[in-house]
Amino acid sequence: MNIRKRLRAHPEVHTGALNDILFILLLFFLIVSTLANPNVIKVSNPKAKSDTKSKQTVVITVDKDQHIFLAQKPVAMEQLETELQAYLAKETDKPSVVINGDSTSHLGTAIRVMQVIKKLGATPVMAVDNNGQK
Template structure:
């Protein structure tokens, strides 16, 4: 006499919840990767009460030693105008150039950079830190 059941139960792993978790992680990493800006030189920005957002065509950074960076490329003030012409020639609308200046940098260097940007027909925008870390 055959006592064993003819239908055997096969164990299954339910992956419905696992798929949800993977989808949420994928969304999280996609959002975080769009927020990260690899073209940033670390500087201590001056503080401000309000923040103005601008479409960044190019970023010019002035660090505490008055060194100028166009994106990640270090250059002198005399090279800045010719390098900026290359970037701004690709734009169809009125471009804006973000100046990311260190709070300990001399104001004269930032003003020279602003004058070069205005001379090329772009809009200079000064980046400031809007956090309330007083």
């Protein structure tokens, strides 16, 4: 009579090292995603209840000092139409131009930019921030 217990092998995969690697990768991607911001020019967008999602051709930024940037390149208001026309000539369907304006900038500058965009046959879209809405 065999009373001894048989030692059975329990097949287990030890994942301690894998958990450490996954944690480090997660931390790395979180840090990198906060640094990779396509909007290099910092502006505080006005707040809104709805979000503006649109396929954007180009981004025009108006900062608080009324400086205009066309795809992160400073442009004078007088040359905006000719510079923007070069960007819009590459598009086949109706392009949309996102205006990224600072909440403290003058509304007149954004309206003049919108008029130039409409004159060139594109759709102007105003970028707003819906974070922190009440």
